[in-house]
Amino acid sequence: MNQLTKRSENYSKWYNEIVVKSGLAEFSGIRGFMIIKPYGYSLWERIKQELDQMLKKTGHKNVYFPLLIPKSLFLKEKEHSEIFSEGCAIVTHSNLSKYMEKLIIDSKSKLQEELVIRPTSESIIWKTYKRWIQSYRDLPILLNQWGNALRWEMRTRFFLRTTEFLWQEGHTAHSTETEAIEEAKKILNIYTYFSEKIMAIPVLQGVKPYMDKFSGSDITYCIEALMQDGKALQIGTSHFLGQNFSKAFGVQFTNYNGEKEYAWGTSWGISTRLIGGLIMSHSDDKGLILPPKIAPIQIVIIPIYQKNNKNDINKIAEKILNILEKEGVRVKYDNRVVYTPGWKYHEYEMKGIPIRISIGPNEIKNEKVEIFRRDTYEKTYISWIHLKDLIFKLLEDIQKNIYQKAFRRTEKMILKSDNYDDFKRKIKNLEGFVFAHWDGTKNTGKKIQEETEATIRCIPFPYKKEKGKCIYSGNTSLQRVVFSKSY
Missing domain, CATH: 3.40.50.800 (Anticodon-binding domain)
Structure with a gap:
């Protein structure tokens, strides 16, 4: 068998080779669409089995919603649709079989309403909630869906960024704002436990800055991990949707006092990107290294x-x-x-x-x-x-050793910077998580990304107020945020 390219020589090439040679996946011939082979799919099944049990223990029930979403529904929540429409695939015609030989599309086959192939399911689910939710007695609704989604990607890579991907997406509705925020945080903690205790990947919890939050949400919570090359990978996200979708779809309920109010929502998810994170967190120049708790074969x-x-x-x-x-x-x-x-x-x-x-x-x-x-x-x-x-x-010793190795590596790559020259040097030469002051403006974040390729990964938990000056603008900052190059 051919040996792998060394990580030190070409990390990207090493990654692609390990995916193919270990039998996880291969190219399909269509850009952005991969074939997940039996061994790779068995790894996804292990992820699914472990996480599914955790979600069910906390009261969530599995459900399945259609892959195709009417365009009018998709456009209901303005902020959500504006962002996701850029990567949408749309079905415009049906019954093409008799025309395919000549590659002619007849006007008679055009759909009355175009259908969006789901990039995410908030719109169709909240349309359904309007029928399901009438009273506070109908709440909370705690749903989870295992399926696939499609978002067009310009630059693709096995598992990390593919046009079609497998995922888990949760969707809940609540009677109070407090309950919905608690739900979003609970899921973040479940994802954290799953990542660290099952997949042996240490993570950093935090909140996305306002300009990077999930479209249609009020708050996006996230967990971020460092790969062996010092770049960050977003492992999972959990969103507090506020009342944005309930107002867009008219989802109201009668509360304890007999008054009408809008439901509060959350959504959250992980995807086959986790497999990419598993590879890059633990593997070496001889192939995969899998923690026993997630390994299909122990x-x-x-x-x-x-x-x-x-x-x-x-x-x-x-x-x-x-x-x-x-x-x-x-x-x-x-x-x-x-x-x-x-x-x-x-x-x-x-x-x-x-x-x-x-x-x-x-x-x-x-x-x-x-x-x-x-x-x-x-x-x-x-x-x-x-x-x-x-x-x-x-098996327990191996699980602990793999985690500790990743933890020690991550600790060494957690850096601190107080001026822009030092920041640029660390991002370029050391990479990793760089804790630095930011003035809170979108423009500053954009300028730093343009000049260094580093983005704000999150505002870390627990919140720690620390007065300082923004490394780029010199303006007042109340706390440090986490910068990193990322996948």
């Missing part, structure tokens, strides 16, 4: 056959396989004879399987198995009799 067992030992090895391997499966471990026994053990070692290192168990003649003789850790490349020998007792501790 352990792979590889036999080393020689002459007449196949039956003996199979018996031990299958016994270990059955024990681990009964304990809920996601384990695979690769007993294919068309590939050598060395080829398999390389394959599963590339795929980032946390633990590899090898069983050969020496292991049979000594009643032990060889344990290989993908995160540290350490090899140990463990008696197969005690394997069940030790395997969970080992």
Whole structure:
């Protein structure tokens, strides 16, 4: 198998190669649309399974709304539609099959109303809420949808920025402003827990500056992570919508006092971008490194056959396989004879399987198995009799080690700057999160981005007031914000 380009030589090329060579995805031939292969989709299924359980435990229920949204609905909330319309795809005709041979579109096939392929679902959901919500007794509504969305992208990259992507989008309606804000913050904390405890990616919580908030929202909360190259990646967002969509769609309810008022809303989501973040947070020059809690396969067992030992090895391997499966471990026994053990070692290192168990003649003789850790490349020998007792501790140790490595790296890349020359040097040479004063104006943020490529990632939690001067304009600032180059 061909080796990967080193991260130090060409980080972007390394990333694209690791996606393809590990079997996560490949190009489809249509710009911005990728084919997610079985291994990549199994990783998305793990993300979906873990996060879905967390959302259901907090009272959210899954639902599915149509992919196509009538244009008139989409345009209802002005701020929302103005921004998202730039990346929309629209269906204008139907019943084209009899015309496709000549590539002719007949006027008879034109739709009476054009349909927007959803970039996000607020409009169609709030149209539906108008029918569902009449009284305070109907609230809150806590919905979640797993599906896909489409937003045209000029520059695309596997998982990180694709025209079509898979995602989870939550939509809730509440009777009070306080309850809706609490919901948006609760989801942010769920995303934070999921990122740090399941995906082993340390994140920074914060609020987007007013000019970067989600269109149609009052507040956008976010979590940001640093990748190995020092660039930031937005992991997830949670939006307090205020009453913007309820007013646009006329969603009113009768409150406790018998008075009519508009509902309060939230929306929030993560996407297949998480897979890109997982790759760039942990992987190395030999392939993926996956935290055990999210890995589709936690352990792979590889036999080393020689002459007449196949039956003996199979018996031990299958016994270990059955024990681990009964304990809920996601384990695979690769007993294919068309590939050598060395080829398999390389394959599963590339795929980032946390633990590899090898069983050969020496292991049979000594009643032990060889344990290989993908995160540290350490090899140990463990008696197969005690394997069940030790395997969970080992998986836990690997999970913690992967997180701590990412955490220590992130800590080193959290910087502070008090003047523009120093800021430019740090952004150019060190990258990372740079905490610096900003005067709060859109124009200053734009100028800094034009000159350094760094953007304001968030106003960090917890809010800490600290008087200072904006690094660019010199005007008064009340607190630092987080700048970084980003994906």
